[in-house]
Amino acid sequence: MSPLKLAAIPLLMFGFGFALVPLYDVFCDITGLNGKTGRIEAAEIDASQVDTSRTIEVRFLANTNTGLPWDFQPLVKKMEIHPGQVYEAVFRVRSASDRTTLGQAVPSVSPGLAAEHFNKTECFCFTEQELAGRETLDMPVRFVVGTGISDNIEQITLSYTFFSLDKG
Amino acid sequence: MIFNKLSRRFLVVVTGLVSMFSMSAARAEYELNMTQGVTPISQDIYSLHMLVFWICVVIGVVVFGAMAWSILHHRKSKGAVAANFHESTTIEIVWTVVPLLILIGIAIPATGTLLDLEDAKTNADITLQVTGIQWKWKYTYVDEDVSFISSLAQSSRDVMSDPTGNENYLLEVDEPVVLPINKKIRFLFHSSDVIHAWWVPELAVKQDSVPGFINDSWATIEEPGIYRGQCAELCGKDHGFMPIVVNAVSEAEYEQWLVSKKEEAAAAAASAEQEWSMKDLLARGETVYQANCSACHGPTGAGIPGAFPAMTGSPLVLGDAAGHIDVVVNGKAGTAMAAFKGQLNDVDLAAVVTYERNALGNSVGDMVQPSAIKNAR
Amino acid sequence: MYTETTHDAAHGEHHDHGPAKGLMRWVTTTNHKDIGTLYLWLAFIMLLYGGSMAMIIRLELFQPGLQWVEPHFFNQMTTMHGLVMVFGAIMPAFVGLANWLVPIMIGAPDMALPRMNNWSFWILPFAFTMLASTTFMEGGAPAFGWTFYAPLSTTFAPDTTDFFIFAVHLMGISSVMGAINIIATILNMRAPGMTLMKMPLFVWTWLITAYLLIAVMPVLAGAVTMMLTDRHFGTSFFDAAGGGDPVMFQHVFWFFGHPEVYIMILPAFGVISAIIPTFARKPLFGYSSMVYATASIAILSFMVWAHHMFTVGMPVAGELYFMYATILISVPTGVKVFNWVTTMWKGSMTFETPMLWALGFIVMFTIGGFSGLMLGVAPVDTQYHDTYFVVAHFHYVLVTGALYSIIAAFYYWVPKWTGHMYDEKLGKIHFWWSTIAVNVLFFPQHFVGLAGMPRRIPDYSLQFAEFNAISSIGGFAFGLAQVFFLYIVIKTIRGGEKATAQVWEGATGLEFEQLPSPPPYHSFTEAPPVR
Structure with missing residues (x-):
């Protein structure tokens, strides 16, 4: 050669x-290796597909990373859900700064095997979020857990972490 | 002749090793082997570890035995004449297939244990969020509104130049995490800066905490007791100084502890309503600074050039109080400066900012009250 | 290319002209023997440099408490020790052996690309000077472990990290050029009659290693380039804030890192496969299965990387796959050990120094292999991961494995290279001294690891004190033994009993059968006959 x-x-x-x-x-x-979640259009969801025989606990976590003067909380900490049905969870973010600040949320789902079945029709992740001084904002997430999810999963955690995008 | 020399040397090594073992066995604090732990999973892992270990010992005896035999008997000095065989398909197939079968024998129990370890099937009774922060752990009982920071105990920090006789040196924290026994506890791991790993050997839980991502693991502790662990992933300068202490207690004691934690938090909130004097703020600030800031910025505020900025003469510290508060409360993105809003209460934060502005060689002269911190959260 | 490199053969009447005189001989040389010597000396200097950092580590760990160095400096020591030993000592030593031996084993006059050969060597001293200089800069040397996981090595690292990145790029370029040269030499420059399946195993293992090098060193270069752009040019490959993933760094790194482990051990298999038959006076058992085992280890090495990451939170299916693939590697590795033992079986063995080191290799490398099998079992790795058990494991594989084979190779071929026999008595002292010391050094680390001592910590709790003290004593003794080795090397180069052409009674191969000891500066200017 x-x-x-x-x-x-x-x-x-x-x-x-x-x-x-x-x-x-x-x-x-x-x-679902890194817990990144799927995203689907609302129209794709088939309402007849709800599996009411199963109940899964979904827990919400909210974190802010360094450099961001925001207080970030889920309004409800957990929900009991049925696979196939669409639910809405609301996260509230409040700026404690007087100036305008910029952040971006990164979602993560655990366990990893659940992530591929965890689909969001509306989400505030991966988009830049600007908050004016002292502003409070409610941010909804609409999600559906696919009916194909493994029987071995009865508990899912959805976490959002806000990272600062302010330069300097 | 050579053989005699060889065997004598071998004997010396063996007796050395044996005496090392026996001296170790004589004292309980010398641990030689993995802990069996106090959870069903940790016991399974221990059995699997011993299984693989003994398989290795048996293979070792066979291989090293054959080697020793030929070293002893097939040596030129004993008049051995070399044979000339150099191939045998049969024997090579045998020693490919037999190890394969042994591996299958290991893989079957290993698969079972791994599936148990990753179980997400049953709901946990308690969910504990564990956040790794350079270089301490934050524990949040997500259903209880109880949250605190756990860092290396002062008793260990004080004796680093000579820790002789300090029981649990580097394995003691100021605030242990309390968990009830016989309950399924789900741990959710997260990090606010670099990757850490939360490890308590007796619980057989070791999981990385990764910034931006959530990892989970679980344990059911079967024995009350105090279990100690450490961070297991290199996370910077004080990686070796972020221990974990789990205090496993009965359910009643756990409930009691939760109540006392909530009372403590209420008392701290009340003291934040008061106006504080300069003297009190400085005294408290010094304690807070030495516990939380001095690892990077130095006990005298000199920092570490090129890695961590100095406090003394820092333009940020000498500047406007609001900017100083912002960095301490929210941290600085893209640097090792953590957000202390989740770690310290209003009084501590006010005290440490006041201390930095008026000590460590600085003298700005102003005072920061807890109310100013509250406004910045 | 072939014509250019054989140009000495074209005017063969003065083909044995010697080297140029003075320092410039070494700077401008294109001779494979000179370059091999340069690589070996660089590796030795780096071994002593990396070793002195290990001495600082063992000194601090000699007793609990912080007595000698600051934790930040301790982290710099563990990081630099790893980088220098992997990229500075073990890899250049094997490249040096390849340079010296591959041409004289396959009957080639030199390497295929001699000018590039000069360049691939001379990049290295600059790379390591740059890396080492960071120790004296503000911010200090890299302190994030030799595996430099993001974000500790990106967002949270000092400015000196850019020097580290550039140094890794240079080492990578050097390795890739060296590997291309070795492949081109082996594939194009074999003497007539030297078919692939007649090549010595050292040549085979190096051919496979060189392919591994050109496949994975560029991936490492890609990883550090991504680090660089993350640090300075606004990308976020590894930064969760911008949609990246710090865990992906580990995947990219170990995609390089696991084959890298085999880059450091496959040539060692070649060395041992040369030495054992010589001193057993019996041909190597299962030559062709050795070749196939080496190739399958190399192929498997690309498929097991995530076994370094069992605790990062992979889905269970991934963990199962990586566990099965990992423990499968023990099959071809086992075949090698069985072949060596069977080669000894019914041989007529003598125990000169190279044989002692080779036997030491087999025993202790196998111990490292056993702990490797244990580590591969994913659920149990929960307890082993990032403890001293892992430290003990990879030091058994890399010190008593790779380094032992390099020292064995030195004793085996140095009479050929210099024409002088080394001092047999000193060589044996060196072996027994090192072997006792290295086991006192690393064996107790299994125990402290199992008992719960994490790796990369500058201080530990009192329960680990006794074994750490024992380990440190072994460490100092082992370090001193290698200074003694330096004396043996210099003594052998300067003089000694005259070596015969065959050197060893049972030695086979072109270098022992067709060349005098030492070989002429330009050897095999005409292709030798191959049996």
Whole structure:
């Protein structure tokens, strides 16, 4: 094998290192590896599919990370839900600063195996959120837990963490 | 001749090892093996560990035995003449298949234990959120509105130059986490800065706490007692100094403890309503500073150049009080500066800001009252 | 390329002209033997540098309490010790052995790309100078572990991390160039008759290792590049705030890191497979199964990376897969050990120094393999992960495994390289001294790990005190033994009993059968006959 052909391998593998990033996301979508949740359109939900024989406890957690002067809480701490039905949970965020601040929420679902069946029709995640000084805002999440979820899961945790986007 | 020398050396090594073992066995505090722990899972893990260990011992005896045999008997000095075989398909198939079968024998119980370990089937009785913070743990009983910080006890900090005789050195905290026995406890792990790992060997719980993500694990403690652990993932300078203490008690004692924690929180809220004097703020501020800030910013406020900024002469500290409060209360994104709003109460925060402004070589002259902190949360 | 490298053969009448004189000989050399020597010396210097950091670590851990260094400096020591030993000592030592041995084992006049060879070596001293210089900068050397997990190494790291990133890039470029050179040499420059399945196993293991290198070093380069852009150019590959994932860093890192482990051990298998048959006076048992075992270990190494991450919160299906794949590796590894033992069986063994080191390798590498099997069992790894049990495991594999094979290789081939026999008595003292010390050093670490001592901590509770003290004593003794080794190396280079061409009674292979000791500066300018 000529050295030039060999040199192509490291170049390809360097590219592959970066390709691991989207590949990892695809892998996570399939397996729920990192607890990232799915998102579906409201129209896709089939109301007849509700499985009332099963009850799952969904718990809500809210965290703020460093640098963000926000108080962030779920209005209800937990809900009993049936797979297939759409529910709404509200999170309240309040700025304790006098200036305008910017944050962004990152969701996470645990256990990982539940994440692939945890779908949100409305969500405030991954979008920049601006709060004026001392503003309070209620943010709804509408979600449905797929009926295909494993029988081994009776308890799910949905967590949001707000990260600061303020530069400086 | 060589053989005699060899065997003598071997004997020395063996007796050395044996005396090491026996001296260890003689004193209980020398632990040689993994703990059996106090949860059903920890017992399973211990049995699995011993199973794999003994399989390794048996394989080791066979392989090293064959090696020792040929070293002793097939040596040139004993007149051994080399055979010339160098291939045998049968024997190579045998020693591929037999290890495979042994591995299957390990994989079956391991799979069972792993499935139990990852169980999310039954609802937990208690949910405890554990947040890793450089370099302490925050515990939140999510259904009880009880939340506190647990960090290395002062008794350990005081004796670092010579800890001789300090029982539970580095394994003692100021505020242990209290849990009832015979209840299923679900732990939810989260981090506010870097990756930490919460590990208590007796509970067989070791899980990373990752910023932005939630991890979970569970335990049912069967024996009351005090169980100690440590952070298991390198998380910066004081990684070795963020212990965990779990105090497992009866359910009644647990309920009692919850009540007292809530009373404590109410009392702290009441004291935040008062006006504080400069003298009281400075005295309290010094304690808070040494416990929470000095690890990075230094006991005298000198910091660590290039890593952690100095307090003495810091433009932020010497500047407007509101900016100073903002950084202490909310932390600074993208740096190691944590948000202390979730860690300290209004009085402590007011005291430490006042202390930083008027001690450690600074003299701004103003005072920060707890009410100013409350306004900034 | 072939024509260029064999140009010395073209004017063969003065083919044995010696090296240039003075310092410039070493700076400008394109001779595989010179470059091999340079690599080996660099590796030795780095071994002593990384070792001195290990001495500081063991000194601080000698007794509980903080007596000698600050925790932040301690973290710099553990990090730099790991980086220097992996990238500075073990890997260059094997590249040095490959440079010296591959051409003379396959009957080639030199490496395929001699000028690039010079460059791949001379990048390294600069890379390591840059890395080491961070110790004296504001902010200090890297302190986030040799695995540099984000976000500790990105958002929370000092400015000196950029020097670390650049140094890793340089090491990667050097390794990739070295690996391309080795593959090109093995595939294109074998003497007529030297078919692939006639090559010595050292050449085979290096061929496979070189493919691993060019496949995974660029992934490491990608990981540090992502770190760099996260730190300075506003990307968020590993930052949850921007939609990234810190756990993904671990996946990318270990996608490099696990094959890297085999990069450091496969050439060792080659060395041991050369030494055991020589001193057992019996051909290697199962040559072809050794080749296949090496290849399957290399392939499996790409599929097991997440067994380093059993506690990050993977779904149970992932943990099951990585557990099964991991313990499966013990099958081909076991085949190798069984083959070596069977090679000894019914042999006619003698126990010169290289054989002692090789036997030490087999025993202690197998112990490391056993703890590796234990670590691979995912539920139990909950208790082992990030404890001293892991530290004991990888030091058994890398010190009594990789390093022992390098020292064995030195004693085995140094008479060939220099024409002088080493001092047999000193070599044996070196072996027994090192072997006792290294077990006193690392064996107790199994116990403290099982008893609950996490790794990478500068101080510990009193229950771990006795074993840590024992371990430190073993550490100092082992460190001193390697200074003694330095004396043996210099003594052997400067003189000693004259070595014969075959050196060892049972030695086979082109380097022992067709070349004098020492070989001429330009050897095999005409292809040797291959049996």
